[in-house]
Amino acid sequence: MDRTQRLKPADPDRIGGYRILARLGAGGMGQVYLARSDRGRTVAVKLVRPDLADQADFRARFRQEVLAARRVGGLWTAPVLDADTDAPVPWVATGYVAGPDLQSVVEDHGPLPEHSVRVLAHGLALALRDIHGVGLVHRDLKPSNILVTADGPRVIDFGVARALEAGPDGGLTRTGALIGSPGFMAPEQLRGDRVTPACDVFCLGSVLAYAASGRPPFGEGTSGVHALMFRIAQEPPDLDGVPESLQELIGDCLHKDPAARPTLGRILERVPATLPHPWLPSTVLTQLASEAAKLLDLENPGTSEPPAPVPEPAPTPTPAPPPPYDPYYDVAAYAGYSPEPDPEPPLQRSAKSTAALIAVALVVAVGAGGSVYAFMSGTPEKAAAPAPTASASPKFGAIPPQYLGSWSAVVPGDSGDEPRNLVLSPGRVGDPVLTLTADGRGYHCVFQAHLTEAPASPGADLRIGPSEVAPGSTGTCNPGRPSTISLLPDGRLHRQTDGTTEYLDYTKGDVSEGS
Incomplete structure (x- = not known):
């Protein structure tokens, strides 16, 4: 199933610094486009619906959620790379994952085999752990929000559903529909109760049941959405077709009581990282x-005319691998x-x-x-x-994976230890890859900084540019100097301010992340 669709005459040519290539689909928030930056990075750009853009309360919530989503690191989500929440029509750009969504995979190829579902469960649990670690709840984890790649699943659209709750309906759209997908919602969502990370665990159970059996555990809703909602809230799941070895785990995730569902840590213990x-x-x-x-x-994009012929290039030395x-x-x-960044010629x-x-x-x-x-x-x-040996290897265009994710530290303050949460996201030279959140008495500061030099090898230090104060900061927040980041032998992250003796060492994980 091809995810891309041809552009329509009314579609924009560019959004922010991104050239629009094709349509990817539409959702409750707006239209999603495939786009490419001037530096050649392919992204997915979500353009907010104009009617939502006119709502001040939606804009405020959207700004808050985008800021939080940019702190989500790790390998199992499509990272938030860029956004303009103050544009006449706000937009957000995420890393593009070139793979089909789980719904189309199951529809086209049938249920996944047991070992595939176990890998899926492990990857989704890791993604949710990263999302919950920055204080977000996905709220709309469903097969169409999970992209399938050769090395595991990727979760998209985290934080979006909460932004849509900003309207006067208190969790409803203007048409009165609940935010979320009824077949993959938790009972507490249907009742309008407080939503916690356990809500995503229930949705995870529904997704795994669908992947393993080819159908949602509470039915398709052909008898009506209200009957479907009643089954979710009151009846046990139908796990026919789910391998027996997976039924206990999925059934535990689908417990009606949020407190009785397993934590993500417990789920990861039950589906260890054994990747076939x-x-x-x-x-x-x-x-x-x-x-x-x-x-x-x-x-x-958007034209049936063949591209102009490209002149044959002059002979060049053998390119780097x-x-x-x-x-x-x-x-x-x-x-x-x-090996080195080039100007912006068309790819x-x-x-x-x-x-x-x-x-x-x-x-x-x-x-x-x-x-x-x-x-x-x-x-x-x-x-x-x-x-190839390290001396013969080219410089890597992306941050090595061992750096990616959330890192935490504390510093002494007037009222005790003050947390520092640092997130390193994937990116190339010039991309904003570092987000640092500093909290203390009378301030909440969020800083962002760009990668200034491609690391020469997977174990090389990261060169980070000056930090800038990001929207959402309160109190006195001052920009920082360039820094160098390295990994210590014990696995900690060492960040040294260039030209000074100032440094701070971080451990893996977010300060706010639970066990």
């Missing part, structure tokens, strides 16, 4: 390769990769990338799924050629 190679059926991997190839054809696979950047974003299709994609499809077709997984996830096969 590959985790998806070969037919789904074929679809992933096909969608990646289609993305390369979106250089001239591309960087390892990074799930935050699609194949097209690496098509014109070079051209790389023969190497195209050939690699064709090879992926061919290998899948003959059933060598493990090789395809290794190619798409960056995991070398045992028979593969040795990896």
Whole structure:
């Protein structure tokens, strides 16, 4: 199933600094577009509905939720990269994940095998842990908000549902519909009770039941939405078709009492990180390769005219090999990769990338799924050629994964220890990759800073530019100087202010994150 749709005459050519390539769909908040930055990064841009943009209370909530969502790190979500909450029509840009959503995967290929559902459960639990760690509750975890990639699931649209609750209906849209998807909502959502992280655990159980059986655990709603809501609130789930080994875990997640549901930590213990190679059926991997190839054809969106011929380039030295696979950047974003950042020419299709994609499809077709997984996830096969040495490797275009996620520290203050939460998000040189939240007596400061230099190797230090005070800060907040970030042997994160002796060491995890 192709996620992209042709642009319509009324669609914008650009939103902020992004050139619009195609439509990706629409939701309760507005239209979603596939777009590309001038530096070649492919993103998904959500443009808010004009009627919502006119509501001051919605804007305030949207601004707050976008700010919180930008703090979500980790490998299992599509990161929030950019936003303009004060534009005439607000928008938010997230990393584009070149893969189908879980709903279309199940509709096109049937229920996932048991081992795939276990990998799905582990990845979704990690994503929710990152989301909850910054004080957000997703509220609308459903198959269409979960994208499927070769190395695991990615969660999108976290924080969006809460912004839609800003209207005078107190959790209702203007038409009186509950925010969320009835078939995947928790009982407390239907009753209008206080929503907690346990709400997302219930939705996780519904998603896993759907993935394992091909149908929601409380039915499709063909008998009416009110009957569906009654079943969710009062009746046990129907887990027919779910493998017996998964029924206890899913049933525990679907407990009516939020306090009786397992924590995310307990779920992760019950579905440990044992990733098979590959985790998806070969037919789904074929679809992933096909969608990646289609993305390369979106250089001239919205027109049936062929692109202008490209002059044959003059001979050049042998190019550096591309960087390892990074799930935050699609194949097209690496098509014109070079060790040093280039100016902003239009992206051209790389023969190497195209050939690699064709090879992926061919290998899948003959059933060598493990090789395809290794190619798409960056995991070398045992028979593969040795990896290049560090001295021969190009600079990496993305932050190495061991840096990504939430880090926490405390500093002494007038009223006791004051928390510092630092989040490193994926990005290239020039992207805002660091978000630091500092809280103390009389202040709440949020800072953002950009990556200034590509790390020379996966273990190299990160060079971070001066920090800027972000919207939502209160009290006295002063911008900071450039800094260098490194990993200590004991796993802590060390941030040194350049040109000074000032530093702070962080441990993995958010100060506010529960066990």
